[in-house]
Amino acid sequence: MTSGSKQSAPAFSIQLARPEHASKIRNLILRAGINPTALKWECFLIAITPHGEFIGCGQIKSHSDGTMELASIAVELAWRGRGVARAIIDSLLASNPGELYLMCQSSLGPLYEKFGFHAISETEMPTYFRRVSKLAGVLANLAKAGEHLLVMRRLPTANG
Amino acid sequence: MAKSLILYDGNCVLCNRSVQFLQPRQKPGAIEYAAQQTEHGKSALKDCGLDKRRLDMLVLVENGRCYLRSTAALRAFRYLHFPWPLLFSLIIVPSFLRDPVYNLIAHNRYRWFGRMPRE
Numbered sequence: 213m214t215s216g217s218k219q220s221a222p223a224f225s226i227q228l229a230r231p232e233h234a235s236k237i238r239n240l241i242l243r244a245g246i247n248p249t250a251l252k253w254e255c256f257l258i259a260i261t262p263h264g265e266f267i268g269c270g271q272i273k274s275h276s277d278g279t280m281e282l283a284s285i286a287v288e289l290a291w292r293g294r295g296v297a298r299a300i301i302d303s304l305l306a307s308n309p310g311e312l313y314l315m316c317q318s319s320l321g322p323l324y325e326k327f328g329f330h331a332i333s334e335t336e337m338p339t340y341f342r343r344v345s346k347l348a349g350v351l352a353n354l355a356k357a358g359e360h361l362l363v364m365r366r367l368p369t370a371n372g
Numbered sequence: 373m374a375k376s377l378i379l380y381d382g383n384c385v386l387c388n389r390s391v392q393f394l395q396p397r398q399k400p401g402a403i404e405y406a407a408q409q410t411e412h413g414k415s416a417l418k419d420c421g422l423d424k425r426r427l428d429m430l431v432l433v434e435n436g437r438c439y440l441r442s443t444a445a446l447r448a449f450r451y452l453h454f455p456w457p458l459l460f461s462l463i464i465v466p467s468f469l470r471d472p473v474y475n476l477i478a479h480n481r482y483r484w485f486g487r488m489p490r491e
Contacts, residue, residue: 245443245467317468347462348469355472361465 224267224296226303229256236266237284244286251284257303259287259296267291270300272308279338282314282329282366301327309369313341317359329364337363375404378448379416379431382407386477386485387430394448402451428478441478442470 229237234253241248250273259268268287272280282304287296305312305327314329321331334342341363348361378394380387391405406413408431420431420438432444439447449459462470477484 242437242439242443245471247464247466249464315466317466344464348465351465351469351473355469355476359468361469 222262223294224259224261224291224299226257226259226299229253229258229269233258233266233269237269240266240269240286240288241284246284246286256284257300259291259300268296268300270297270304272304272312275338275340277338277340279340280308280310280312281341282308282312305366305369311368312366313338314364314366315341315344316362316364318362319359321362321364324364328366328369330366331362332365336365374435376402376435376451377404377406377416377433378444379406379408379413379433381428381481382409382413383487384481384485385488386481388488389485394452397452397456399451399453403448429474430478441467442474443467445474446470 231253233256234251237253237256237258238248238251241251251271255271255273256269257271258266260266266288268285268291270285271283273283274280282301285297285300287300312329314324316324334345337345345361345363352360378391380391382388394403395405406416408414408417416433417431420433422431422438429441430444430448432439432447434447443463446460446463449456
C-alpha cells in the first residue's frame with residue numbers, strides 16, 4: 213500500500229491485515245497497554261517488513277453512535293521512532309476523510325496535531341469518549357499522574 | 373484448556389483477603405491461586421520471565437500469557453459471577469492511567485493493610 217522508507221529498499225509496507233495477523237495484533241495491543249476490546253482483524257492496517265515480520269498496526273474503530281475513532285496504533289519496540297506509526301496513521305487517514313476522534317496520553321497531543329487533530333473539551337465529546345475521559349480523569353487524580361487522557365478530533369477533510 | 377492462575381504476594385494481608393474475596397465468587401474451577409513465595413508460584417513466575425526478587429505485582433497467567441498489575445486484576449473479574457465481570461470494562465482505560473493507581477496501592481499495601489503473621 214505505502215512504502216515505509218525514503219531509501220531505495222523500503223523498510224516496511226502498510227497492508228490490510230489478514231486472519232493470520234489477528235493474534236499478532238492482539239499481542240501487540242496487550243503489550244502496549246491500550247484498549248484490547250474490539251480488535252477485529254478485518255478493520256486493521258498493519259506494517260510489515262519485506263521478510264514478513266509484523267511490526268505495527270492501527271485501525272479505524274466504528275462506535276454504535278456512528279462516531280469513528282483512530283485507534284489501536286501500536287508499534288513493536290524495536291521499530292519505534294522509524295516512522296512506522298506515521299505511515300500507518302497516514303494510510304488510515306487517507307482512506308477515512310470523515311470526522312475522526314482519538315484518545316491518547318497527553319504527551320502525544322503535539323504528534324497528533326500534525327495529523328490535523330485538536331484536543332476537545334468534555335462538552336464537545338460524544339458520549340463514549342466523555343465517559344472514558346471522566347473515568348480516566350478520576351484515575352489520573354487518584355494516582356496524581358503527570359499524564360492525562362486527551363480526546364482529540366479531526367474535522368472532515370476537504371474531500372470527505 | 374489449562375486453568376488460569378493468579379500469583380499473589382502471600383505475605384500481604386490485602387492480597388490474601390483479595391483471594392478470599394475472589395474464591396467464593398468465582399465460576400467453579402475457573403481459576404487457581406498460588407502465593408508467589410511458594411515453589412509453584414516461583415516456577416510460574418519463572419515461566420513468565422519475571423524476576424523472583426520483585427514480588428510487587430499481581431500476575432495472572434491465562435492460556436500461557438502473563439498479565440500484570442491492573443490488567444491482571446481486571447481480567448480476574450471475568451472469572452467471577454455476575455455482576456463482577458462488568459468491572460472488566462475498565463480495561464478500556466489505557467494502562468498508563470490504570471497502573472499508577474495500582475502501583476500506589478501495591479507500594480503501600482504493607483503500610484496500609486499489614487503483613488501476614490509469620491507461621
